[in-house]
Amino acid sequence: MRPLTRRQLLALGAVGAGATAAGGAGLWQTTGTGSGYTGGEDLTEPQVLASRDRVLELDLTAAPARVRVGGREASVQAFNGSLPGPTLRVRAGDTIRVTMRNGLQAPTNLHVHGLHVSPQGNSDNPFVSIDPGASFDYEFTLPEDHPPGTYWYHPHRHGHVAGQVAAGLYGAIVVEDPDPVPVTRERVMVVSDLSLDADGNLAEVSQMQQMMGREGQIVMVNGQLRPQLRAAPGERERWRIINACPSRYLRLALDGQQLRLLSRDLGRLPVPEDVTEVVLAPGNRVELLVETRDGSSTLTAAPVDRGSMDAMMGGAMGGDNQSGGGPVDLLTLAVSGSAGSDPVPVPEGRPLRDLRNEPVTAARTLDFAMGMNANMSGGMGMGMGSGQGTMMAFTINGRKFDPERVDETAAAGTVEEWTLTNSSPMDHPIHLHVWPMQIVQDGDRDVTRPQWQDVVNVPARSQVKVRVAFDDFAGRTVFHCHILDHEDQGMMATVQAR
Numbered sequence: 001m002r003p004l005t006r007r008q009l010l011a012l013g014a015v016g017a018g019a020t021a022a023g024g025a026g027l028w029q030t031t032g033t034g035s036g037y038t039g040g041e042d043l044t045e046p047q048v049l050a051s052r053d054r055v056l057e058l059d060l061t062a063a064p065a066r067v068r069v070g071g072r073e074a075s076v077q078a079f080n081g082s083l084p085g086p087t088l089r090v091r092a093g094d095t096i097r098v099t100m101r102n103g104l105q106a107p108t109n110l111h112v113h114g115l116h117v118s119p120q121g122n123s124d125n126p127f128v129s130i131d132p133g134a135s136f137d138y139e140f141t142l143p144e145d146h147p148p149g150t151y152w153y154h155p156h157r158h159g160h161v162a163g164q165v166a167a168g169l170y171g172a173i174v175v176e177d178p179d180p181v182p183v184t185r186e187r188v189m190v191v192s193d194l195s196l197d198a199d200g201n202l203a204e205v206s207q208m209q210q211m212m213g214r215e216g217q218i219v220m221v222n223g224q225l226r227p228q229l230r231a232a233p234g235e236r237e238r239w240r241i242i243n244a245c246p247s248r249y250l251r252l253a254l255d256g257q258q259l260r261l262l263s264r265d266l267g268r269l270p271v272p273e274d275v276t277e278v279v280l281a282p283g284n285r286v287e288l289l290v291e292t293r294d295g296s297s298t299l300t301a302a303p304v305d306r307g308s309m310d311a312m313m314g315g316a317m318g319g320d321n322q323s324g325g326g327p328v329d330l331l332t333l334a335v336s337g338s339a340g341s342d343p344v345p346v347p348e349g350r351p352l353r354d355l356r357n358e359p360v361t362a363a364r365t366l367d368f369a370m371g372m373n374a375n376m377s378g379g380m381g382m383g384m385g386s387g388q389g390t391m392m393a394f395t396i397n398g399r400k401f402d403p404e405r406v407d408e409t410a411a412a413g414t415v416e417e418w419t420l421t422n423s424s425p426m427d428h429p430i431h432l433h434v435w436p437m438q439i440v441q442d443g444d445r446d447v448t449r450p451q452w453q454d455v456v457n458v459p460a461r462s463q464v465k466v467r468v469a470f471d472d473f474a475g476r477t478v479f480h481c482h483i484l485d486h487e488d489q490g491m492m493a494t495v496q497a498r
């Protein structure tokens with residue numbers, strides 16, 4: 001591949017004057033500590049809207065909003081004026097009816113990430129587009145056997161997804177567990193990042209940041225900077241953590257406390273696993289059981305190396321594509337007081353389905369690639385924000401997203417094996433709507449226990465094999481890279497189940 005010229009790099013904002021942060025440690029100095037901001041308030045949670053008599057009806061308005069972030073006024077975009085939007089709590093078998101209003105200047109829509117619901121009509125249909133000023137009535141019906149877990153919602157209008165999520169449009173969805181886990185309390189934590197300029201407006205995003213996948217300057221939990229929470233020793237809490245950052249990976253640790261992984265993306269593990277850290281790609285969720293011990297602990301997000309574009313750029317970019325500096329402090333847990341009695345053991349969950357025991361009817365290979373756009377040798381000042389105009393092409397099997405095209409066709413009711421290959425020098429977290437994926441092979445390593453996720457990281461120059469059971473629903477939907485800038489630039493394709 002031909003390295004970029006200095007002129008091209010200048011136009012990208014990668015070198016020289018106008019560069020955002022071309023420092024020694026890497027291109028992005030996203031330390032997340034946010035100098036000029038204050039933290040330390042008590043953690044709050046968004047308003048909870050719960051279903052009654054098997055129905056949850058709500059209005060969601062996506063619109064510009066003024067909020068306070070880390071002691072500063074910020075102009076963001078939010079659902080119903082709050083960052084994050086309300087938390088929806090439902091059960092398997094419930095119906096969610098949402099009147100979605102678009103108060104933005106750009107088209108938008110709504111996606112219920114991870115929910116196993118129909119992709120058609122006014123259900124979880126990613127091809128819907130709601131114009132500014134217009135509204136749309138969604139209806140999502142969860143099957144009776146829908147897995148419990150922590151899910152989330154965000155806009156999914158192609159070309160605008162990264163910008164709208166980065167601006168603040170996201171919220172949590174909890175599908176209640178039919179076999180409750182005994183805990184002292186539960187917390188929902190939506191982790192997101194944000195970049196503001198000196199006036200508190202959303203910062204401009206360069207083409208280079210879009211190609212790398214933008215990472216915000218500050219990392220928040222429920223829209224708060226470094227909030228605090230308190231507990232007594234000997235308690236058990238269930239933390240539902242969502243990575244709502246458009247591109248940032250989170251390597252989470254909470255030193256000094258006992259952590260067990262209860263769920264990754266969907267369902268729950270039959271037996272929770274002891275962990276010391278857990279990595280969330282964009283879009284991933286985890287549920288952690290925190291068994292508290294005396295002392296003060298900080299939930300940190302250490303930088304994750306998700307590859308670099310250096311090789312493609314002739315070494316001119318300098319550094320890795322990882323957040324500069326050390327770990328980001330997300331929140332502090334202060335544990336003190338008199339110890340309670342030890343919590344009762346966690347009852348075993350239901351065994352997970354294992355698609356390795358089921359016949360596979362089709363196999364496909366999907367290659368996620370990055371290359372130079374052929375038509376980019378001339379002018380460089382093209383379309384910011386639309387995500388269509390950067391000089392890098394993001395493709396799946398050599399093609400950019402076309403909403404009119406059917407890329408893959410699967411027979412409803414069958415199991416397929418998909419080999420996700422990544423021929424590029426950056427990681428891509430791959431997400432399929434509607435149907436979760438069981439990881440059967442990660443690089444050369446066989447995954448021996450059933451591991452289900454709806455976002456699967458495919459490391460740079462590597463491959464991952466997954467199996468998908470195309471159960472329950474017919475219709476056309478999408479799969480894509482959940483680095484949302486990559487998705488907006490074309491790394492998305494369609495799959496039709498029929």
Ligand code: C2O
Pocket residue numbers: 111113154156283431433480482
């Ligand atoms: Cu979280 Cu297709 O999205």
Ligand code: CU
Pocket residue numbers: 111112113114431432433
């Ligand atoms: Cu999704």
Ligand code: CU
Pocket residue numbers: 427428429481482483486487491
């Ligand atoms: Cu990607």
